[in-house]
Amino acid sequence: MSLTVSVFGTGYLGATHAAGMAELGHTVIGVDVDAAKIERLARGEVPFFEPGLPELLRKHVESGRLRFTTDARLAAAEADVHFIGVGTPQKKGEQAADMRFVDAVIETLAPLLTRPSVILGKSTVPVGTAARLAERVRELAPVGGAAELAWNPEFLREGFAVEDTLRPDRLVIGVDRDRPGRVEQVARAVYAEIIERGTPFLVTDLATAELVKVSANAFLATKISFINAIAEICEVTGADVTQLADAIGYDERIGRKFLGAGLGFGGGCLPKDIRAFQARAGELGVGPALGFLREVDEINLRRRERVVELVTECAGGALNGAKVAVLGAAFKPNSDDVRDSPALDAAGRLHLAGAQVRVYDPEAAANAAAIWPTLTYASSMVEACEGADVVLVATEWKEFREADPVALAALVSEAKVIDGRNCLPVERWLAAGWEYHGLGRFA
Numbered sequence: 482m483s484l485t486v487s488v489f490g491t492g493y494l495g496a497t498h499a500a501g502m503a504e505l506g507h508t509v510i511g512v513d514v515d516a517a518k519i520e521r522l523a524r525g526e527v528p529f530f531e532p533g534l535p536e537l538l539r540k541h542v543e544s545g546r547l548r549f550t551t552d553a554r555l556a557a558a559e560a561d562v563h564f565i566g567v568g569t570p571q572k573k574g575e576q577a578a579d580m581r582f583v584d585a586v587i588e589t590l591a592p593l594l595t596r597p598s599v600i601l602g603k604s605t606v607p608v609g610t611a612a613r614l615a616e617r618v619r620e621l622a623p624v625g626g627a628a629e630l631a632w633n634p635e636f637l638r639e640g641f642a643v644e645d646t647l648r649p650d651r652l653v654i655g656v657d658r659d660r661p662g663r664v665e666q667v668a669r670a671v672y673a674e675i676i677e678r679g680t681p682f683l684v685t686d687l688a689t690a691e692l693v694k695v696s697a698n699a700f701l702a703t704k705i706s707f708i709n710a711i712a713e714i715c716e717v718t719g720a721d722v723t724q725l726a727d728a729i730g731y732d733e734r735i736g737r738k739f740l741g742a743g744l745g746f747g748g749g750c751l752p753k754d755i756r757a758f759q760a761r762a763g764e765l766g767v768g769p770a771l772g773f774l775r776e777v778d779e780i781n782l783r784r785r786e787r788v789v790e791l792v793t794e795c796a797g798g799a800l801n802g803a804k805v806a807v808l809g810a811a812f813k814p815n816s817d818d819v820r821d822s823p824a825l826d827a828a829g830r831l832h833l834a835g836a837q838v839r840v841y842d843p844e845a846a847a848n849a850a851a852i853w854p855t856l857t858y859a860s861s862m863v864e865a866c867e868g869a870d871v872v873l874v875a876t877e878w879k880e881f882r883e884a885d886p887v888a889l890a891a892l893v894s895e896a897k898v899i900d901g902r903n904c905l906p907v908e909r910w911l912a913a914g915w916e917y918h919g920l921g922r923f924a
C-alpha cells in the first residue's frame with residue numbers, strides 16, 4: 482500500500498530515510514528548518530557524502546515522489562504518517578541529550594493535525610521521551626487521541642545508510658500498550674516490503690523501543706572499548722591485539738565484528754548516546770547500573786592521547802616543529818562526518834602541541850576546516866606526506882589502506898608510520914623500509 486509520509490529533519494538520518502521511503506513506494510515530503518539544505522535537496526543534491534544516496538534521492542526527486550519543504554503545514558496537510566528524524570546532540574557542557582529539536586517538531590506539527598495521523602519517532606532519545614511526547618500530541622492535536630505517536634528507532638550506519646535503510650537487520654516499533662490504536666498496523670504498511678522479506682518486526686512498549694536503541698549503541702561502544710583496553714595491555718606486553726581479536730572472534734559467542742582496535746569510536750552517535758544514557762540513568766536513580774559506560778568513554782578517549790604519545794616518540798620526543806601528515810579526518814571511512822571524530826581530534830591535539838600538521842581526507846576536509854580552520858589541509862595524500870617526519874593513518878579510507886608504501890617512502894622525510902586504525906598491510910610497509918607502529922601491536 483502506498484502512503485504519503487513526511488520526514489522531519491533531513492540530516493544524515495532524515496535524508497536517507499526520506500529517499501528510502503520513496504524507494505519503498507511511498508510519496509514523501511522531507512521537512513527541515515534549514516532552508517539552504519532544503520533548496521539543495523529539492524534540486525536532487527545530497528548535502529553530505531553518503532555512498533549510493535545521491536542516485537537514489539535524485540531518482541525520486543525527478544519522479545516527483547520525493548519533495549522537500551520548510552513548511553510543516555504542507556506535511557500536515559498531505560501526509561498521514563510523520564517521521565521525526567531531527568538531531569538529539571549532547572547538551573553543551575552536559576552529558577544529557579538536547580531535546581529541543583524533537584520538542585520543536587511536536588510543538589509545530591501536532592497543532593496542525595486535523596485528521597487521524599501517526600507520528601513515528603526515529604531520533605535517538607532518552608527513555609521516557611516518547612510517553613511524554615504522546616501526551617503532548619494528545620493535548621495539542623485538534624483531533625486529540627486520533628493523532629497517535631509511536632517510537633521506531635533507527636539503526637543505520639553512515640557509509641552503509643542506504644543499504645541499512647532498505648535492508649535492516651530488524652525493525653522495532655514501540656507503542657503505547659495502554660492505548661491500542663492503529664499505529665502498529667500503519668507501521669506494518671509503511672514497511673510492508675521489508676517485512677515480507679522476513680525481516681524481524683518487533684512490537685514493544687514505548688520504553689523498550691527507546692532502550693533497544695541506546696542499548697545497541699552502548700553495547701557496540703563497549704565492545705570497541707573492550708578491545709582497546711586489551712590493546713593497552715598488548716602495548717606493554719608486546720602482544721598483538723589484531724591476532725588476539727581474530728582468535729577470540731572465532732568464538733561465535735564473541736564474534737569478530739566491532740573488535741577493531743585503534744583510535745576508537747567517534748561520530749554523531751556512539752559518544753553522545755553513551756553519555757546521554759548515563760545521564761538518563763542518573764535521573765532515574767539507577768546511575769550505578771551504567772557506571773561502566775564512563776569507563777568505556779575514558780578508555781576510548783585515552784586512545785587519542787596514546788596516538789599523540791606515539792607521534793611524539795616517533796618525532797624524537799618533541800612535537801614542536803615536527804611535520805606530521807594526518808591521513809583522515811572523518812570519524813570513519815565512506816563518510817564526511819567529523820562530529821567527535823577521533824582522527825580530527827588527534828590532528829587538533831598534535832597541532833596544539835606545536836606540530837606542523839597537514840591533514841588529507843578524500844571527503845571530509847570542508848567539514849573539518851569548519852571546526853579546525855587553523856589546520857593545514859592538503860588536497861592529496863601525496864601532498865600531505867611530502868617531507869613528513871611522521872605519517873599518521875587516522876581513518877581507514879580504502880585509498881590509505883591500498884597506498885603504495887614504496888612510493889610514499891620516497892616522499893617523506895622520515896619513513897615512520899603510525900597505523901591508528903590497524904588497517905595497513907604491515908609486511909608491505911615493513912618491506913618498503915617503514916618503521917611501523919600500530920595500536921596494540923608493534924607499539
Ligand SMILES: NC(=O)C1=CN([C@@H]2O[C@H](COP(=O)(O)OP(=O)(O)OC[C@H]3O[C@@H](n4cnc5c(N)ncnc54)[C@H](O)[C@@H]3O)[C@@H](O)[C@H]2O)C=CC1
Nearest residue numbers: 490491492493494513514515567568569582585604605635
Ligand atoms: N547519523 C546517523 O547515522 C544516525 C542518527 N540517528 C539519530 O537520528 C537523529 C538525527 O541524526 P542526524 O541525521 O545524524 O543529525 P543531523 O544533525 O545530520 O540532522 C538533523 C537535521 O534536523 C534538522 N532540524 C532541526 N530542527 C528541526 C525542526 N524543528 N524541524 C525540521 N528539521 C529540523 C536540522 O536542520 C538538521 O538538518 C539523532 O537523534 C541521531 O542520534 C540514529 C541512527 C543513525
Ligand SMILES: O=C(O)[C@H]1O[C@H](OP(=O)(O)OP(=O)(O)OC[C@H]2O[C@@H](n3ccc(=O)[nH]c3=O)[C@H](O)[C@@H]2O)[C@H](O)[C@@H](O)[C@@H]1O
Nearest residue numbers: 635636637638639705739740741745746747748750812813
Ligand atoms: O545511532 C547511530 O547513529 C548509529 O551509530 C553507529 O553507526 P555509525 O556511528 O555510523 O558508525 P559505526 O560503524 O558504528 O562506527 C562508529 C565508530 O566506531 C569506530 N569503530 C567501529 C568498529 C570497530 O571495530 N572499531 C572502531 O573503532 C568507527 O571508526 C567509528 O568511529 C551504529 O553502528 C549504528 O547501528 C547506529 O544506527
